[in-house]
Structure formats: structure tokens, C-alpha cells
Amino acid sequence: DTAVSQTPKYLVTQMGNDKSIKCEQNLGHDTMYWYKQDSKKFLKIMFSYNNKELIINETVPNRFSPKSPDKAHLNLHINSLELGDSAVYFCASSLTSGRAYEQFFGPGTRLTVL
Amino acid sequence: DAKTTQPTSMDCAEGRAANLPCNHSTISGNEYVYWYRQIHSQGPQYIIHGLKNNETNEMASLIITEDRKSSTLILPHATLRDTAVYYCIVRVDQGAQKLVFGQGTRLTINP
Numbered sequence: 001d002t003a004v005s006q007t008p009k010y011l012v013t014q015m016g017n018d019k020s021i022k023c024e025q026n027l028g029h030d031t032m033y034w035y036k037q038d039s040k041k042f043l044k045i046m047f048s049y050n051n052k053e054l055i056i057n058e059t060v061p062n063r064f065s066p067k068s069p070d071k072a073h074l075n076l077h078i079n080s081l082e083l084g085d086s087a088v089y090f091c092a093s094s095l096t097s098g099r100a101y102e103q104f105f106g107p108g109t110r111l112t113v114l
Numbered sequence: 115d116a117k118t119t120q121p122t123s124m125d126c127a128e129g130r131a132a133n134l135p136c137n138h139s140t141i142s143g144n145e146y147v148y149w150y151r152q153i154h155s156q157g158p159q160y161i162i163h164g165l166k167n168n169e170t171n172e173m174a175s176l177i178i179t180e181d182r183k184s185s186t187l188i189l190p191h192a193t194l195r196d197t198a199v200y201y202c203i204v205r206v207d208q209g210a211q212k213l214v215f216g217q218g219t220r221l222t223i224n225p
Binding site for chain 1: 146148152155156157158159160163199201207211212213214215217
């Protein structure tokens, strides 16, 4: 069973378009994250939601808008895509207490902006 | 969160122990040492974490020096599937917290 899933796995689009990436976890976790891994392979936190509330926003351009309809889902919508948005985006989830030390990552979505 | 320093790359023969060092000289008393790894084209995977005592689980062992300024991740019998980038991360253990990844160590296991 997939623990953290993301769709799509690959996304190729033109500059200026709007796109969404979906993430779902079936682990019963209450916190979800979005990380971005750029071409130099650096992984950086973008957002974190706890029980559908935004708790971390790491100075990400407001073209990026996360939405959490429920605890099991955290989607990422990107407006007016730019070349620099090309990266691999990873969704992750964890608990807030107990085994909060372990974050589970999805397989990633490779976004290419042309 | 305290900064960590790791070698950029390491090699290890299959079947041997892989010892990955990490320096975290500015670690605070309430900060834990975490290790994650990222196998090519996959999401990062939690390996182990500890505060000051040595820890062991089914994947690896973590040795933390007495002054807590450095640590070593040990993969006791490395296999080809252990080829990955290994990240040493230092942070407090309070609820859900972001992970701050450095450059990590690219470990290559050779047959």
C-alpha cells in the first residue's frame, strides 16, 4: 500500500501556465509538508500544514498556494509558472506527537517548465 | 537549527561496514541528530535519530560522541541498494518540525 502518493509523477508545461500537484497520505498523520528539490539537488521546505492549518510558510512566492481539504490531502497549486519553478516537488507527512520524528516522503513530482 | 558538515562523497565495498561521519559542533542541548537518505529518484527516507546515547535499529547504528559535536552513521553490511545520498540533520524534537537538508554525503557501494 502506498503511504504517501503524489500525482502526477511528471509534469511538463509552458511558462505562464497554472498547474496543480496532488498529495495524499493514508498513514493517519496530522501534518503534511511540501519540499522543493532544485537542479543542484538541494531540498528545501516550502510549506507545512497541521490539521488543515498552515504552520510553516518559508518565504515562498505567492504564486504557490497550498490547499489542504482534509488531513489526508495537501495539494500545491502554482500560478504563472516560471522557468525557475522547474524542480522535483516532494510531499511528506508526519505525526505531531509520538513518532513525530519520522517524516514519510512521497515519490516526487518532476515539474519541467519550458 | 545547528549546522552540519559532511564529506561530499564516500565509497565502500559491498558487504563491508559503511561509516558516515557528521560534524555538528554548534548543536544545542535539546537538539537531536537525525539521519535520512535519498536513493536516486526517490523521496528521502528516515534512517535513525538520537540525542546522546548510541542508537541501533534494523537499518543502521548511530554513534554520538560524548560532547555531541559529531556523530557517525554505521551501515553494518552495506549492499548495492544502500547507494544513496545520506543527510545528517540536527533539530529539536518538538512535534512536527521541518527538516533542513544540507548537501549530504553521496555514498557509493561498490561490488
